[in-house]
Amino acid sequence: MGTKSSRSLYETLQNMDVRYVYLVVLLVVSLPILYPLGLPVGTISKETLGLYNYIDELPPRSVILLIADQSPAAAAECQPGMIANMYHIIAKGHRILFYASRTDAPPFIEDAMKQVLGRSSDHPDYGKLYVNLGFIPQTEVGLAGLAADVFFTTTDAYGNDLRSMEFFQDLPNKNARDWKLAIYYGASALDWVVRQVTDPYGCPTGGGVAAVLSSRVYPYYPHSVIGFLTGLRGSAEYEILVRRPGEAAAGMDAQSLGHLAIIIMIVLGNIGYYASRGKPRGGA
Amino acid sequence: MSVVLKRYIPTIILAALAFFMVGDTLIAEPTYNSLATSGRSAVTIISAFAVMLSITLLTRIHAKRIARKRTVIESSVLLTCMWVTLLWGFFRFALYGVQPTQEAVVQNIFNGIVSPGDSTIYSILAFFIASAAYRAFRTRSVEATILLAAGILVMLGKAPIGEMIWTGFTPISDWIMNVANKAGSRVILMSAIIATIALYIRIILGYERGWMGRGD
Secondary structure, eight states: OHHHHHHHHHHHHHTOOHHHHHHHHHHHHHHHHHSOOOOOOOSOOHHHHHHHHHHHHSOTTOEEEEEEEOOHHHHHHHHHHHHHHHHHHHHTTOEEEEEESSTTSHHHHHHHHHHHHSOSTTSTTBTTTEEEEEEOSSHHHHHHHHHHOTTTTSBOTTSOBSTTOHHHHTOSSSSGGGEEEEEEEESSOSHHHIIIIIHHHOOOEEEEEOGGGHHHHGGGTTTTEEEEEEHHHHHHHHHHHTTOOOHHHHHHHHHHHHHHHHHHHHHHHHHHHHHHHTSOOOOO | OHHIIIIIHHHHHHHHHHHHHHHHHHOOOHHHHHHHHHHHHHHHHHHHHHHHHHHHHHHHHHHHHHHHTOSOOHHHHHHHHHHHHHHHHHHHHHHHOOOGGGOHHHHHHIIIIIHHHHHHHHHHHHHHHHHHHHHHOOOOSHHHHHHHHHHHHHHHHHSHHHHHHOTTHHHHHHHIIIIIIHHHHHHHHHHHHHHHHHHHHHHHTTSOOGGGOSOO
């Protein structure tokens, strides 16, 4: 009797209605966001520290290129990291050159500028410390053009003439040799940034990438890519480092429980699989 | 003559431009480099025109669908209506000099429709991944078991709760990503690069002619 009931439990595990799985995922992701558990982020990874330390050690007024390649889908993971990076870069007195490589990325630059600086093109330091180039078409070709000549687009995202801006006046080469770091935010790939900026001009690459992309970044780390933020966890780590916990740190509870739920489901599914394999066939 | 025009001249132009752009990375000569930069500018300008061409073609296709009323036309009507935003952007920029990045209508459409829609579609993946992991991720073979174990260890190592359960998950996860994953990714990456170089050499030499269209 006991064996029969345990076998029926295994069969139930094997053939469980998929809607229960959806319900579990919904609960474990949404409840911690509504009612935070306050789990600590944990040890800061070497990849995150690599980016943080590099920015920290740059001399003031260094030019850093921020490449926005995040779609709205990837922004949940990348945008908090970009904002945390900006807080750090601005606190260290560096200059930021923004550039969007996808058509739907410019609003994220605007959003980050407004969130961190309070304003965008009407900020008093716009044109001196910050310049937003907006969208440049043809991802890799666009970056190659910009790296070869910073006046590639002639105007910024708001139609202002780049040559008259104070930002560029003391740059000796007017190309990527003047940049100290290029940070890519997105979910597609950052190979092209390494190809067009790091290899020919010696400007290292950093990243704030979606977790799904991280495996493609490791081949370049730590030589070409000096550090990068891996998904929401990386963004949360950077928020902790700059002492500005925000959306990413708040999302860590949901990510923790989500990962745990998926692992438990995989284990249960395998228990059901092995138990049902041992069931005698035929009989009726 | 037609073969010369259709096949050889485009190949010669392509090969000349390709060698010219490759030379830009090898030769540091200001005039040469400046010309190559102009070449890249030309590509971005041509791509902008290509977008306009694609919009025109797409509009024609959907206008025909609406006129024929043969298939479900709601999506075609919606798409055509969305072009209004483009016209609105051109109108505001041409008459008032308002940049699209600062256009309130565009911003509202992006924040109200595009962003939530895209995020929703992506977030639905979490449900499918969880469901697929539960139903299909089985330790049927040694390879599948290794993959499953590596996946679980990385998931625990990358989530704060893993470190709370056992501090050893993080170094194991780091080793998997930094050693095993890096080695595998490098192999895939280098293979892809070599294959890409081979493909471009074939295109430059005229063995691959798919980019020319149907030809004869």
